[in-house]
Amino acid sequence: MKKFCTGVFAVLVLAACQPAPAAKSEDAAAIALAAGKEPAPATDAWLGDWTGVEGTMLKIDVGAGPGVYAITETTLDGPVSFAGTADGDVIRFERAGAPETIRAGDGAATGLKYLDGKTDCLVIKDGEGFCRD
Known part of the structure; x- marks a missing residue:
């Protein structure tokens, strides 16, 4: 059981180290509008x-x-x-x-x-x- 918990912990740690998914252009436009900035023409x-x-x-x-x-x-x-x-x-x-x-x-x-x-x-x-x- 100890090995299983250690393995699960290792997988979770590695998953947390992955880069965040890239924002889509639609998301960037929504973020810009929410921040009070207009998207670039x-x-x-x-x-x-x-x-x-x-x-x-x-x-x-x-x-x-x-x-x-x-x-x-x-x-x-x-x-x-x-x-x-x-x-x-x-x-x-x-x-x-x-x-x-x-x-x-x-x-x-x-x-x-x-x-x-x-x-x-x-x-x-x-x-x-x-x-x-």
Whole structure:
């Protein structure tokens, strides 16, 4: 009986040493809401560099707060910077006094032959898109 109790005790000790199960993303969102924090916007997945055609690029960086982005678009004329804001599944910004949006799409949605066939892209408007390889 003593060996049995020792064996059960050893199993319980080893089980207690296992790491806790990883939290699911739904659990993380619920924890963030319960803590008074809003979950990160889906557009945070777009942070980083995106390649366009003929040397153009789009860079999206973290901005001044949650859901705010520092956007740099490099065109043939050079880099231009904008502040953008998450709005559901788009980022809204203003360029040359006109409202613009950045949305997810694929190469065909960009309207650019060079990007056709790509699957992970951002589109500002027809003929203006950027993809990740």
